[in-house]
Amino acid sequence: MDMTSAATRPVLKVVDATLDFGGLRALNNVSITIEAGLITSVIGPNGAGKTSLLNCVSGFYHPTRGDIFFGERRLTSSSPHQVSSLGIARAFQNIELFRGMTVLDNLMLARHRNLTYSFLQAVVYFGKASRLEAENRAVVEDVIDFMELEPYRKQTVGSMSYGIQKRVEVARALTLGPQLLLLDEPMAGMNIEEKEDMVRFILDIQKERDITVVLVEHDLGVVMDISDRIYVLDFGQVIGFGRPEEVAANPQVIDAYIGEG
Amino acid sequence: MSANRWFATGNFYTTYREEQRIFVTHLDRLFFSLLLIGLFAWPLLVPTSNRNMLVINNILIAVVAVYGLNLVTGFAGLISIGHAAFVGIGAYTLAGTAGAIGESHVLITHAWPLMILASGCMGAAFGAFVGLPAMRLKHLYLAIATLSFQMIFSWTINFMTFFNQGQMIPVGRVFWINGPVGRNEHYLFWYYVILVTAVACGLGVRNLLRTRYGRCLVAVRDNDRAADAMGMHPGLTKVYAFALAGFFAGIAGALHTYMFRGAGFESFTLHHSIIYLAMAIVGGLGTLPGSLLGPVAIQILELQMEHLSEWAGALLPANMNLATAMRPLGFGLVIVLFLMFEPRGIANWWRICRTYLKLWPFRY
Ligand SMILES: Nc1ncnc2c1ncn2[C@@H]1O[C@H](COP(=O)(O)OP(=O)(O)OP(=O)(O)O)[C@@H](O)[C@H]1O
Ligand SMILES: [Mg+2]
Numbered sequence: 001m002d003m004t005s006a007a008t009r010p011v012l013k014v015v016d017a018t019l020d021f022g023g024l025r026a027l028n029n030v031s032i033t034i035e036a037g038l039i040t041s042v043i044g045p046n047g048a049g050k051t052s053l054l055n056c057v058s059g060f061y062h063p064t065r066g067d068i069f070f071g072e073r074r075l076t077s078s079s080p081h082q083v084s085s086l087g088i089a090r091a092f093q094n095i096e097l098f099r100g101m102t103v104l105d106n107l108m109l110a111r112h113r114n115l116t117y118s119f120l121q122a123v124v125y126f127g128k129a130s131r132l133e134a135e136n137r138a139v140v141e142d143v144i145d146f147m148e149l150e151p152y153r154k155q156t157v158g159s160m161s162y163g164i165q166k167r168v169e170v171a172r173a174l175t176l177g178p179q180l181l182l183l184d185e186p187m188a189g190m191n192i193e194e195k196e197d198m199v200r201f202i203l204d205i206q207k208e209r210d211i212t213v214v215l216v217e218h219d220l221g222v223v224m225d226i227s228d229r230i231y232v233l234d235f236g237q238v239i240g241f242g243r244p245e246e247v248a249a250n251p252q253v254i255d256a257y258i259g260e261g
Numbered sequence: 262m263s264a265n266r267w268f269a270t271g272n273f274y275t276t277y278r279e280e281q282r283i284f285v286t287h288l289d290r291l292f293f294s295l296l297l298i299g300l301f302a303w304p305l306l307v308p309t310s311n312r313n314m315l316v317i318n319n320i321l322i323a324v325v326a327v328y329g330l331n332l333v334t335g336f337a338g339l340i341s342i343g344h345a346a347f348v349g350i351g352a353y354t355l356a357g358t359a360g361a362i363g364e365s366h367v368l369i370t371h372a373w374p375l376m377i378l379a380s381g382c383m384g385a386a387f388g389a390f391v392g393l394p395a396m397r398l399k400h401l402y403l404a405i406a407t408l409s410f411q412m413i414f415s416w417t418i419n420f421m422t423f424f425n426q427g428q429m430i431p432v433g434r435v436f437w438i439n440g441p442v443g444r445n446e447h448y449l450f451w452y453y454v455i456l457v458t459a460v461a462c463g464l465g466v467r468n469l470l471r472t473r474y475g476r477c478l479v480a481v482r483d484n485d486r487a488a489d490a491m492g493m494h495p496g497l498t499k500v501y502a503f504a505l506a507g508f509f510a511g512i513a514g515a516l517h518t519y520m521f522r523g524a525g526f527e528s529f530t531l532h533h534s535i536i537y538l539a540m541a542i543v544g545g546l547g548t549l550p551g552s553l554l555g556p557v558a559i560q561i562l563e564l565q566m567e568h569l570s571e572w573a574g575a576l577l578p579a580n581m582n583l584a585t586a587m588r589p590l591g592f593g594l595v596i597v598l599f600l601m602f603e604p605r606g607i608a609n610w611w612r613i614c615r616t617y618l619k620l621w622p623f624r625y
Contacts, residue, residue: 058490080489090490098483109480113492115473122475125468130278133472137277176491 008035011180011212012057012088017066019052019236026052027063028236034180039206039213041223044233045256050216051093053233054182057214058090059083070180085113089178091169093185093216099158103149103168104140106157110175111136140175146209147171147201163194170201174209181205184216195219199226224248232256300456304449314448316560318520321455322513323556327540328466329509333388334538335546336475337502338482339395340404343411344537347507349529350387351380351514353418356430356524360423365433373435373519377458380515381508388507389500396496411531418526427526432518451520458516462509467549478502479547539596545606554607566591 012034019027026049034040042050055061057068059080068075070086084090089110098106114136117129144150147167152160157168170186183202187195199222205211217223223230223244230247232240240253247253304314330344355376359369369376394406419427434441435450442450469475477498480488485495518524536559544555570587603609 060486060489079494080486081492081494084490084492092487092490096484096487096490098480098487100483101479105476105479109476109488109491112473112477117472119474122472123465123468125472129468129472134277137280141277172491 008038010034011036011071012214013067013069014053014057015067015069017053017056017063017068019049019056019061020064026236027056029066030233030236030238032231032238034212034214035229036212037206037210038228039202039215039226040229040231041215041217041227042231042233043217043220043223048233049236050233051184052236054090054184054214054216057083058088058182084176084178087177087179088182089173089176089180090182091166091173091184091186093188095162095165095169097157097165097168097172100156102154102156103144103152103160103171104154106168106172107140107143107175108136110172111139114139114177139177143171143175146204147174148197163190166190167194167198167201170198174205174211178211180212180214182214182216185218186215187217187219187222195222202226297460300460301453304452311448314452315520316564318448318452318455320556320560321452321459322516322520323537323540323560324459324553325455325462325516326510326513326537327544327552327556328462329506329513330537330541331544331546331549331552332466332478332509333502333506334541335548335551336470336482337478337499339392339499339502340400341407341503341506342404342531342534342538343391343407343409343414344506344510345529345531345533346411346414347384347388347391347510348514348517348533348537349414349418349524349526350507351384351511352518352524352529353424353430353514354380354383354511355515355518356432357424359432360425360430364431369435370433370441371436377512377515377519381512384511384514385504385508388510389504391507392500392503395499395503408531411534415526415530418529424526429523429525431523434522435519448520451516455516455520458512462512463549463553466552470549536592539592542596542604543599543606545608546604548606548608548612550611551606551608554611558607562591562595563588 010033012032014030014032017027017030018025030049030053032042032053042053044050052061056063057075059075059078059082062077066076070083070088073086075083075086078086098109101109115132117132121127121129144153147170149164149167149171152164152168157165160168166186166189170183173181173183186202187198190198202213202215203226206213215223215227225244227244230240230242230244231238232247232250232253234256239256240247240250242250309317326344326348329347330341333339333341355369358376359366362368391407391410395403398406418424424430434443434447436442437450466475477488477493480491480493481495481498481502488495488498514524514529517528521528540555540559541551542555543558544553545551566588569591573587599606
């Protein structure tokens with residue numbers, strides 16, 4: 001959690017982003033700054049535009065107006081594979097794993113960019129190809145240890161429980177070796193125990209791996225517990241921002257939530 | 262790794278490299294070596310008629326072609342209904358060159374391995390071009406694009422005088438170290454060339470499949486949004502899949518032309534495209550052994566259907582025409598039955614046998 005508020009460095013900046021789907025405005029002049037090393041949560045009622053915001057950052061959607069910067073890089077019109085190779089990884093709300101593959105293969109696919117051998121080296125599978133495969137396999141195993149997925153290594157993803165699939169999603173995003181990790185409701189549909197595990201993983205990701213985390217989550221208890229900063233979205237607009245205690249005291253935020261529930 | 266690499270019941274590894282081997286147990290390796298030795302040795306031990314040799318060579322050529330189709334349709338999940346046209350591109354690269362520079366030019370007769378490779382590259386180029394719509398189109402729309410390529414190919418060959426309007430374009434006899442390959446050794450010689458090619462291509466594909474160049478194919482099949490998020494360009498990956506398919510098809514086409522000593526349009530029609538598809542489905546989409554088993558199974562089926570229809574033709578009155586209808590009917594039936602009851606193809610039976618053998622009898 002945030003101890004030193006003195007020297008903060010923004011890694012991601014969304015500037016006045018607006019996203020329209022035909023007549024529907026999913027994001028309306030959203031400006032967000034994500035600071036390095038923190039866990040920043042984005043909360044808001046259903047349909048508030050949280051997933052749309054992550055989709056804009058990771059390149060699946062492009063904002064109608066406004067800009068997105070990752071460090072110095074302008075991401076506004078980048079495609080997902082470009083964004084991912086810059087160091088932004090993403091776990092999806094609706095699980096988007098390679099269902100027919102094993103956990104291992106899912107994670108090895110996240111090393112795609114790091115396997116720099118050529119096509120011909122791959123055909124003969126000699127020298128660089130075999131060496132890099134083994135090296136990256138070690139990286140994958142490290143993530144498997146970290147996310148405690150050892151028993152599932154060789155299981156086909158499609159046949160595993162929902163909670164474990166969510167965990168594999170996060171593991172796969174981690175395997176990309178990102179600086180910034182976007183997690184879209186990683187705890188949805190989990191039981192209490194699985195949630196506690198996931199909270200522990202997210203905190204470890206921040207502390208041990210030194211990765212900046214953006215978390216979209218509906219469980220306000222968890223959000224208040226682990227976030228350093230919170231953005232509140234409603235109808236595509238930012239209606240609140242601050243540390244957890246500030247947000248909890250913000251009358252506009254309370255309105256939005258009471259209005260919803 | 263277990264001390265005993267012959268009868269390992271489970272998988273025991275101590276390094277990642279060990280796990281990445283092609284043949285995990287010595288038993289697998291032994292089986293594969295025996296198969297190879299058998300394939301190379303049998304023609305020397307068993308005298309075989311040219312007719313039978315031709316059938317076997319045809320199967321092996323189909324194996325090479327089906328490697329390609331299986332990569333694009335089985336592994337990358339992009340249905341191609343024009344695979345025979347890509348085989349045709351390879352065949353006509355060779356035949357067209359022969360037509361232009363003379364069928365006995367040294368390039369054709371001496372540099373034949375180079376010509377085969379060049380045909381493969383031409384197939385890959387056309388594959389990539391035809392695969393371009395895959396950047397935007399999906400599923401049925403993409404299949405239609407490959408179908409239209411098949412049509413355009415047939416028309417082009419049939420109408421252009423350069424391609425002899427689809428009539429046979431001859432190709433000369435090739436040379437081996439000890440002079441030209443004569444009429445008597447022709448099929449045997451090509452048996453070995455095709456066998457070596459098929460084995461080399463098979464190993465190449467097997468290697469590709471355990472690297473990023475193979476995994477990306479399966480990734481775009483399973484979930485191209487996620488593939489994008491993993492840093493792959495899904496569109497280009499699909500184009501690459503078509504190029505791979507075209508490459509193997511092109512190689513198969515050149516082998517076909519050399520073996521038949523020429524190319525004519527009737528070997529590369531829509532009918533053949535469907536047969537290739539049947540081979541891939543019956544063998545097992547998305548499995549390497551399927552690319553071997555499919556062509557064998559379909560070729561055997563085809564021969565049996567021939568016998569059966571001869572027999573039926575003799576029994577039934579000639580005007581019923583049932584005999585001629587039986588072949589396509591039989592094919593359709595087999596494909597439908599496989600799709601319904603064993604969509605994973607014959608390769609799945611093979612897999613089940615292996616799993617069973619691994620545990621037999623309660624080894625530990
Ligand atoms: N591809 C799309 N086409 C049309 N409308 C869309 C599209 N994606 C999102 N929307 C709309 O944009 C609005 C915001 O959706 P979004 O998925 O971002 O909400 P969310 O905050 O993630 O909600 P939830 O908590 O339910 O996940 C919704 O009204 C949704 O219907
Ligand atoms: Mg959402």
